[in-house]
Amino acid sequence: MLFSNQVALVRLLLQLCITNLHALLSALLKRMTVWLGGRPRQCQLTPREQPRESRAGKRGPDRVQVPTPRSVNYHFTRQCNYKCGFCFHTAKTSFVLPIEEAKRGLLLLKEAGMEKINFSGGEPFLQQKGVFLGEMVRYCKQELQLPSVSIVSNGSMIKEKWFQNYGEYLDILAISCDSFDEETNKAIGRAQGKKSHLDNLQKVRSWCREYKVAFKINSVINTFNVHEDMTEDITALNPVRWKVFQCLLIEGENTGGDSLREAEKFVITDQEFQDFLDRHQSMECLVPESNQKMRDSYLILDEYMRFLDCRAGRKDPSKSILDVGVEEAIQFSGFDEKMFLKRGGKYVWSKADMKLEW
Numbered sequence: 001m002l003f004s005n006q007v008a009l010v011r012l013l014l015q016l017c018i019t020n021l022h023a024l025l026s027a028l029l030k031r032m033t034v035w036l037g038g039r040p041r042q043c044q045l046t047p048r049e050q051p052r053e054s055r056a057g058k059r060g061p062d063r064v065q066v067p068t069p070r071s072v073n074y075h076f077t078r079q080c081n082y083k084c085g086f087c088f089h090t091a092k093t094s095f096v097l098p099i100e101e102a103k104r105g106l107l108l109l110k111e112a113g114m115e116k117i118n119f120s121g122g123e124p125f126l127q128q129k130g131v132f133l134g135e136m137v138r139y140c141k142q143e144l145q146l147p148s149v150s151i152v153s154n155g156s157m158i159k160e161k162w163f164q165n166y167g168e169y170l171d172i173l174a175i176s177c178d179s180f181d182e183e184t185n186k187a188i189g190r191a192q193g194k195k196s197h198l199d200n201l202q203k204v205r206s207w208c209r210e211y212k213v214a215f216k217i218n219s220v221i222n223t224f225n226v227h228e229d230m231t232e233d234i235t236a237l238n239p240v241r242w243k244v245f246q247c248l249l250i251e252g253e254n255t256g257g258d259s260l261r262e263a264e265k266f267v268i269t270d271q272e273f274q275d276f277l278d279r280h281q282s283m284e285c286l287v288p289e290s291n292q293k294m295r296d297s298y299l300i301l302d303e304y305m306r307f308l309d310c311r312a313g314r315k316d317p318s319k320s321i322l323d324v325g326v327e328e329a330i331q332f333s334g335f336d337e338k339m340f341l342k343r344g345g346k347y348v349w350s351k352a353d354m355k356l357e358w
């Protein structure tokens with residue numbers, strides 16, 4: 001009986017040893033599968049387990065450097081009540097995104113690093129008599145808390161009521177004015193009926209002072225105004241910036257068979273543009289932009305929220321950021337971030353930081 005019990009005990013001990021040995025061998029085998037060839041092999045993770053940087057792809061020599069959309073120009077409409085002969089964003093469609101879709105795109109841009117949004121057209125105050133624009137301005141400043149929100153307009157559709165409702169959310173309002181001679185403005189096409197473009201300019205200037213909005217002027221220099229001296233008038237208006245553009249040809253917009261404008265007669269030479277700049281070199285607010293700077297240094301979104309690449313002298317659209325996201329779409333924008341900084345694209349653009357005396 002004693003012998004039988006001893007045999008049973010020996011068998012039990014052998015089973016325990018075998019079990020422990022199996023566990024030990026299994027552990028060693030797993031260790032060896034990780035350490036192959038004397039160095040550790042990384043275990044494969046599921047996409048959910050992978051670090052965020054790994055899924056996105058690390059920045060390195062093989063990865064395209066994606067520019068940050070610090071400043072974006074959103075041309076949300078092509079419709080306009082003026083017919084400027086050199087216009088390079090013409091009324092080829094009447095499409096405007098529903099406002100909730102536009103806001104979704106603006107949120108995507110903010111998440112990608114946007115600090116400044118500029119709303120333009122066409123004439124941005126045409127849509128819903130400025131309400132559509134006002135609500136986007138409010139959303140960008142109040143909800144997205146962007147440092148700078150600006151608008152470029154011809155000034156003809158703006159009412160004081162708009163400033164009362166939305167002025168507090170707007171940092172900069174730029175009015176396009178190419179001449180301080182009414183007949184020259186009419187010859188260019190910057191007019192509607194009997195309304196005075198210069199009278200509208202003065203009214204908007206006074207409202208900007210009253211409702212604490214920084215005032216800016218944009219001028220396109222062309223054959224009709226290239227010999228004009230605007231020093232006295234610009235000084236009187238005292239804008240925070242006077243943006244002076246060289247007339248630019250864009251295939252399909254203001255030149256070419258399918259364009260809505262024929263801007264060839266407005267084009268000036270580089271030397272003529274330089275002469276105009278020299279004449280106004282005393283103006284501290286002057287910000288000149290040649291054709292080369294304009295083509296490469298702007299992030300332009302069209303009415304479908306597609307980036308427009310103008311490097312080839314036409315507007316080649318990316319896919320919409322609403323469909324593919326900002327990072328993918330911006331790679332097809334043709335945007336030169338170095339040129340953007342070189343032309344002074346980054347400046348004090350929040351009215352809170354300008355310390356203006358209203």
